Amino acid sequence: MMNSLIALLSIGGTLVIYTFARQLHIRAARTFTLPVITSTFIILVILLTFHIPYETYMIGGDWINELLGPAVVALAYPLYQQRDILKQVMVPILCGALIGAIVGISTGILLARWAGFDELIIYSLTPKSVTTPVAMAVTESLGGITPLAAVFVMIAGIGGVLMSAGIFKLFRIDHYLGRGVGLGSASHAMGTAKALESSLVEGSISTIAMVFSAILVSILTPGMILLLM
């Protein structure tokens, strides 16, 4: 009884906060007003203020989290809608995702080694550019700390989305293909959500880049760790 009340409260609360955050984003339309950022911030403040543990929030939060699986499945829909365009741009997307995977793994390893962090942390950091379940699987197979891997995935997701406008300007990435590949390769599904705001095509390209990089990162990471550690 108590548990279902808590579940209802945290699901309802999350939905209300998300709806409010979405309205705010529609009016303000800035990158830092992205609903995932403002909602997470508001929920964090509430939980910390009232000393509610994360595990208590997740009694309800798990129900929303569970829909992340079918949500990823649903990304096949924009892919299907854009199928004719995608056939012509497969090679640039694949090459971009491959470069992205190599750059992400190698800079992660080298920078963390240079800063003096130990192996366990480095194993948790390297797969940060891919979607959470893949990153956790990669970290687990290396013997790293899986919840920490999820935290780095979040940093890459939110950070990448926040930095994207600046990066695109600095490197003159103004083609929807370059933007889609950049967002999908660096910031997985959060980048894809951002790309979908621009257009269905950019979102679909980002989806493909995200899927390719998930596969590439899982294959390349063990070898590159041997090479660079």
Place this chain on the structure above:
Amino acid sequence: MLKLIKIIMHIIILYGIYLIGNWIQVALNLFIPGSVIGMVLLFIVLMTNIIKVTWIEEGSKLIINHLTLFFIPATVGVMNYFELFKGNGFLLVLIALLSTALVMALSGVISQWLMRRKEVPHDE
């Protein structure tokens, strides 16, 4: 009301495909998560007309419109790791951000360059 039932049916189908994806992952001992396998699977059955796009369209549109909602509970989980980022752990955040920026810049620049080369005729 009819639309609501339609959307719920669509999401149940998506969830079913996700479960099949999970099952394939476990059965074949793959490192790719079930949700990604499910997405590839749905794409294949749509392309081959085994599933009609109208069976999943409304539900998919709704979910994709609100994609970021589903990240919120997992992202809130960062609260259990605040400790780690005190002191020099804060460097880890900088490293993750720098590495992410490099991935986005290089993958974007290369794919855009390849695309532009394809778009313009080769007689430049």
